[in-house]
């Protein structure tokens with residue numbers, strides 16, 4: 814079975830609101846950083862080169878997110894990403910954040926589309942991206 818890509822993020826002071834919990838737009842930034850890390854370290858496709866040298870962009874077309882429990886300053890969250898579906902130009906990924914005790918904090922489903930940055934139109938997913946993504950493809954339920 815394909816293992817998800819896993820990483821950790823520390824909740825910083827700047828992520829938190831006056832109530833002392835992570836403010837939800839900051840979660841979206843953490844998710845984006847995590848996806849970038851997956852490209853760089855998980856798939857071995859440097860995100861910067863993809864954009865700057867190959868003119869391939871990966872904008873978010875759709876995101877749904879459930880926030881299950883609050884996260885607090887100084888906690889280290891475990892992040893996992895698995896690919897749910899690989900289409901022609903798009904792919905769907907499931908991202909989960911868990912607290913130090915394994916408690917689910919958020920679950921997000923992302924649809925990301927490969928685009929030609931010169932036209933901002935979708936383009937068929939490049940073969941190397943498609944191939945490396947297979948390593949994270951979850952078995953069909």
Ligand SMILES: CC(C)(COP(=O)(O)OP(=O)(O)OC[C@H]1O[C@@H](n2cnc3c(N)ncnc32)[C@H](O)[C@@H]1OP(=O)(O)O)[C@@H](O)C(=O)NCCC(=O)NCCSC(=O)c1cc(O)c2ccccc2c1O
Nearest residue numbers: 848871872873874875900901902903924926928933934935
């Ligand atoms: C995303 C678009 C460019 C798509 O428009 P286009 O007309 O070119 O695409 P198609 O109709 O041909 O569809 C291609 C493909 O995508 C699927 N799809 C399209 N729209 C949706 C949708 N709303 N929900 C789900 N799926 C969708 C469609 O089914 C096709 O799938 P196949 O697999 O069958 O090929 C265009 O819609 C657009 O430009 N949208 C705006 C995007 C945007 O502005 N997003 C927010 C800001 S971008 C952003 O935050 C961001 C940027 C990055 O660089 C990131 C990098 C890495 C991770 C995240 C990033 C990120 O969030």
